[in-house]
Amino acid sequence: MAAPSRAPVFISGVLALAAYxxxxxxxxxxxxxxxxxxxxxxxxxxxxFSRGQQLRYIIFPQALRRIMPPLAGQFISTIKDSAIVSVISIQELTFQGTELMAATFLTFEVWFTILVIYFVICLACALLVEHIERRLKRPSRAH
Structure with missing residues (x-):
C-alpha cells in the first residue's frame, strides 16, 4: 500500500485506470x-424465464465464450497500461526501472529485467484465459 502522503496519488491512478x-x-x-x-x-x-434468468442461464453463458478472447486482451493491456500512471509519479515497475537505471547506469540489464517481468505476468494471464476458454468449450456434464 502507498504511504499516506502518496495515497491520493495512488487512488487517482487506480481510478483513472479503472475508468479508462x-x-x-x-x-x-x-x-x-x-x-x-x-x-x-x-x-x-x-x-x-424472467429477464434476469434469461441473462444468467441462457444469454451470458453463450456470450462469455465470445467475450473471453477480447476480454483477455484487455486485461493484458491493463497490465501494460499501468505504466501510464508513472506520469503522475506512482512508482510502478517502469518508473522504478528508470530510477534504478539512473542510479546504476545498468540500462540494458534493467530494461531486460522489466521486459521479463512484464512477459511473465502477461503470459500467465494469457495461459489462465486459455485454460478458462478450454473449460468453457467442454460440454457440461449432467449429474
Whole structure:
C-alpha cells in the first residue's frame, strides 16, 4: 500500500485506470451480449424465464465464450497500461526501472529485467484465459 502522503496519488491512478479500462471492458461485454441471436431471447422468454434468468442461464453463458478472447486482451493491456500512471509519479515497475537505471547506469540489464517481468505476468494471464476458454468449450456434464 502507498504511504499516506502518496495515497491520493495512488487512488487517482487506480481510478483513472479503472475508468479508462472499464469503458473498454463494458463495451466488450455489451457487444458480446448483443451478439447472441434474438431467437435465444425469445425462446427463453417463451419458457417463462424472467429477464434476469434469461441473462444468467441462457444469454451470458453463450456470450462469455465470445467475450473471453477480447476480454483477455484487455486485461493484458491493463497490465501494460499501468505504466501510464508513472506520469503522475506512482512508482510502478517502469518508473522504478528508470530510477534504478539512473542510479546504476545498468540500462540494458534493467530494461531486460522489466521486459521479463512484464512477459511473465502477461503470459500467465494469457495461459489462465486459455485454460478458462478450454473449460468453457467442454460440454457440461449432467449429474
Amino acid at each position: 479500462e472499464g469503458a473498454y471492458i463494458t463495451e466488450i461485454i455489451r457487444a458480446g451480449i448483443q451478439s447472441i441471436d434474438k431467437g435465444q431471447w425469445e425462446a427463453s422468454a417463451g419458457l417463462g
